[in-house]
Amino acid sequence: MFNNLSDKLDKALHVLKGHGSITEVNVAETLKEVRRALLDADVNFKTAKEFTNRVKEKALGQDVLTTLQPGQLMVKIVKDELTELMGGETAGINLKGSPSVILMSGLQGSGKTTFSGKLANFLKTKKTKKPLLVACDVYRPAAINQLHVVGEQIGVEVYSEEGNMDPVAIATNAIAHAKQNGHNVVIVDTAGRLAVDEAMMTEIANVHAAITPDETLFVVDSMTGQDAVNTAKAFNDRLNFEGVVLTKLDGDTRGGAAISIKSVVNKPIKFIGTGEKMDAIDVFHPARMADRILGMGDVVSLVERAQEQFDEEEARKLQKKIAKNQFGFDDFIKQIQQVKKMGSMKDLIGMIPGAGKALKDVDIDDDAFKGIEAIIHSMTPEERSTPAVINGSRKKRIAKGSGTSVQEVNQLLKQFNQMSKMMKMMQGGGGRKMMQAMGKMR
Ligand SMILES: Nc1nc2c(ncn2[C@@H]2O[C@H](COP(=O)(O)OP(=O)(O)OP(=O)(O)O)[C@@H](O)[C@H]2O)c(=O)[nH]1
Ligand SMILES: [Mg+2]
Incomplete structure (x- = not known):
């Protein structure tokens, strides 16, 4: 980034x-x-x-x-x-309405549908809301389908009306449906066009006037730079939107949109999209972004992500196992999965001060763990809990089963031994102290 x-x-x-x-x-x-x-x-x-x-x-x-x-x-x-x-303070999202209505606007392909899903997922998990997604893109049946797929993925209901070509009617009906069914947030996804044109503007302005959303968000692809700013202006003139969503910040964007949009339309960036998956959404914090731009990393976000994914119960169990010398490959794989839950490797590394720059040309892919996982999956339960039993012939079998080489199996065993040793050293409060220190950084 x-x-x-x-x-x-x-x-x-x-x-x-x-x-x-x-x-x-x-x-x-x-x-x-x-x-x-x-x-x-x-x-x-x-x-x-x-x-x-x-x-x-x-x-x-x-x-x-x-x-x-x-x-x-x-x-x-x-x-x-x-x-x-970039706006100074972090701007929140207004969820006071009952239901709160959020309208997505933006050009074709900017990421409205994807972001609608991400936001629904975010509100559901972080704010314990019950969102309803609404498909108002009436021109492409595929678009309605896309939203249904997204909804299914995150377990959020999607409202759509087959054959109805009137987005105003669909949005209005959806809100009534939400009220009847106890949804407290309604997220309305709309159709985008390739460029700003009058037909699209009139359509979304009509939807806007009919449903008077609590939040109208302008979704923009950060790769579009200067154009993004012009488009933002055109949409803001018509909709007077509440905030901006910058998507595709996971690509190596030039950054122009993030930096100029606030000063041009005087509306804050509220969220950023950092990937195609449903959890690739972050609240936009201007100060943290400035740190990242200046290569100072974003330790606060990194710690927050770690804390979110960190399961205290699991950690306690793990500590007991380490103390009793029972740490095995099953535990190891659980640790890998915890790390993976935090997000893409490249994304995480970018948040470490200095590391983003140093490692920017290194291709870190999320498949890096795949080999390791395959090796562990090829082990028997006994081998996983007591790695010491893994002898030469077992190594050969594991390598064959996982499609790797004996050398790779050896390497993993070596890493595992080193890690076990380190963990033992950290016993006696070391790990706990580290987590406490992280907590204080909040
Ligand atoms: N890498 C990356 N891709 C994204 C992000 N957000 C969306 N995309 C991708 O961008 C493409 C377009 O996203 P959509 O959500 O369909 O865009 P849209 O605004 O709904 O497009 P229309 O409905 O055609 O107007 C899809 O392939 C998404 O997977 C992001 O934050 N990062
Ligand atoms: Mg769409």
Whole structure:
């Protein structure tokens, strides 16, 4: 995410970092580079200019030129301004209505249907809501199908009317259906067009007027950069929407949309989409995003994800097993599954400070665990609980069964032994202390 921008900002600011003598010329030069980096990332020209002017003003006002660590101070000023630019505070979603009605808007392929599902899933699991998904894309039967598939996947009811070509009627009926059936959130998915056109705008404006949503969200593909901002403007002029959803941030986007959209339409980004799966949704936090853009990682989000997936009961059982020296491959595979639940590997690594940059060219795929899992699945229950029994002939059998080599089996056994040793060392409160420390970071 934003690798290019991160690199360029890092280079621009590096000039100032660690240099004792800083001149006004130096600062100006740095800010010129910062501006160029922003423009390259497809940030709106006016936004970029105002941004660097503000940073300059702040920097000079705070006597960057005379402080001991001007480099660090500049990084902080840039970070703070970047946070402001992206909206400052985290914007929540309004769920007060009964039912709360949320309308999705956006161009074709921006990710409305996918995000409708993600949001329903998010509200269901995190906010214990009972959502209803509504299919108002009347032009493509496939679109209605797509929403049904999504609904099935996450266990959320989908409302659709076959043959009804009137999205206003469908949306209105859906809300009545929601009231009758105890749904407290209604998420209305609509049809997108390739480009902004009057027919689409009139249609969604009519739906908007008829159902008066509590939240109208504008869904936009972050890869579209500058265009995203123009589209946002067109939709906002008609719908006066409440917030923006930036999708496809898992790709290596240039970042322009994320940075300029708030300042152009003055509406906050509320959510981001970071993948095709239903759990690839995050609340947008401007400060954390600024950290990520500046390559400082996003430790807070990482810890939060770990805490979400961390099952305390399981952990307690695990500790007992380690203490009794009973940690086996069945436990090992459970650990792998816990890690996998946290999200894609690349995504997680991107949140580690410094690691995103260092590992950006390394291809980390989520199949990395597949070999390991296959090997463990080829073991007998005895071998899994007591790995010490795995001798040469057993290794050969396991390798054959899992489609791997004896060498790979050996490697896993070695890793497993090292891990067991480390776990024993962490006993006596080490692990618990670590989790407590993580809790405090919240
Ligand atoms: N990588 C990635 N792909 C996404 C994300 N969100 C959506 N997609 C993909 O983008 C494509 C289009 O998504 P849809 O949800 O169908 O888009 P839409 O806005 O409903 O499109 P229309 O109904 O045609 O207007 C699909 O292939 C999705 O899987 C995301 O956050 N990351
Ligand atoms: Mg759709």
